[in-house]
Amino acid sequence: MKGIVYVMNTAVSGLIKIGKTGLQNYNERMRHLEHNGYYNVSGLKQFFAIELNDYDDKEALLHEIFSKHRVDDSELFALDCELVKQLLLAFDGQVVYPKNINKEHAFDDVVLLRKQGSLFSFYQKGLKNGDVIVFAQDKSISATVAGEREVEYDGEVYKLSPLTREIFQKKGRRNDSGAYRGAAHWLFNGKKLKDLKDK
Numbered sequence: 001m002k003g004i005v006y007v008m009n010t011a012v013s014g015l016i017k018i019g020k021t022g023l024q025n026y027n028e029r030m031r032h033l034e035h036n037g038y039y040n041v042s043g044l045k046q047f048f049a050i051e052l053n054d055y056d057d058k059e060a061l062l063h064e065i066f067s068k069h070r071v072d073d074s075e076l077f078a079l080d081c082e083l084v085k086q087l088l089l090a091f092d093g094q095v096v097y098p099k100n101i102n103k104e105h106a107f108d109d110v111v112l113l114r115k116q117g118s119l120f121s122f123y124q125k126g127l128k129n130g131d132v133i134v135f136a137q138d139k140s141i142s143a144t145v146a147g148e149r150e151v152e153y154d155g156e157v158y159k160l161s162p163l164t165r166e167i168f169q170k171k172g173r174r175n176d177s178g179a180y181r182g183a184a185h186w187l188f189n190g191k192k193l194k195d196l197k198d199k
Contacts, residue, residue: 003055004096005062007084008033009166010076011043011158018066018084019075020059023051025094037072045169049087052093062087082161120160120183123148125198133186133193135167143186160186160193 003024017038021029026049052058061095062084063070069077077084096099122131122145133151135141143151143163150157158166160182168180173184183193 001055002053004049004051005055005059005088006030006049006097007047007081007088008044009047009081009094010038010041010045012041013158013162014045014078015071016058016077016079016081016084017041017044017075018062018077020055032099036125039071039076041076043155046090046097047081048095049097050088050091050093050095052091058091080159080162119192120191121148124191124198125196127188131188133188134163136185136187136192138167138171139187141167146156 003020003022004019005018006029008019008027008030010017017033019029019033020141030046030049034046037044063075065087066077066079066084069079071077089095090169122128127133127145127148129145132142133145135143143153143158146152146157149159150159151160151163153163162182164182164185166179181194186193188196
């Protein structure tokens with residue numbers, strides 16, 4: 001039986017919802033969750049959705065794989081949404097959201113970003129906690145280094161790529177894949193993070 005497995009971001013950084021819905025209910029389900037929240041969590045936003053055969057089994061498999069990251073008996077998980085997206089892209093199915101993306105390119109983008117993200121370290125580039133980085137496309141936006149791979153922005157702690165995606169989304173300029181190499185979009189002392197030499 002065909003249906004949709006979806007991933008949503010929440011107002012809480014690093015907390016996502018993995019759910020399923022029938023083909024006919026998808027738009028209404030997204031609208032309901034975005035307006036009403038889920039499990040006392042608000043600010044839900046669509047991140048990724050794919051139409052799959054045996055969607056019940058595939059959603060159950062995701063819940064089992066990520067069970068150690070699950071919040072109580074809910075469909076909320078403390079996970080990187082890119083990891084779940086990468087796994088869903090490996091299934092044979094049709095991407096529903098975001099629209100008009102090439103599934104193979106999107107998969108490659110996520111793999112590359114995860115590889116680059118796991119390799120990037122503020123400390124390795126000579127930055128330390130408390131250093132301020134600036135968003136290259138809007139220098140009025142800044143974040144503070146809060147760990148080897150984390151920054152603090154607007155009172156919350158983020159990894160760089162998810163924060164970059166969120167800022168582009170707020171500006172209405174999110175790319176089709178939703179994947180970003182964070183270090184390519186932030187500056188420290190006028191230089192892009194990706195171009196800083198290792199210390």
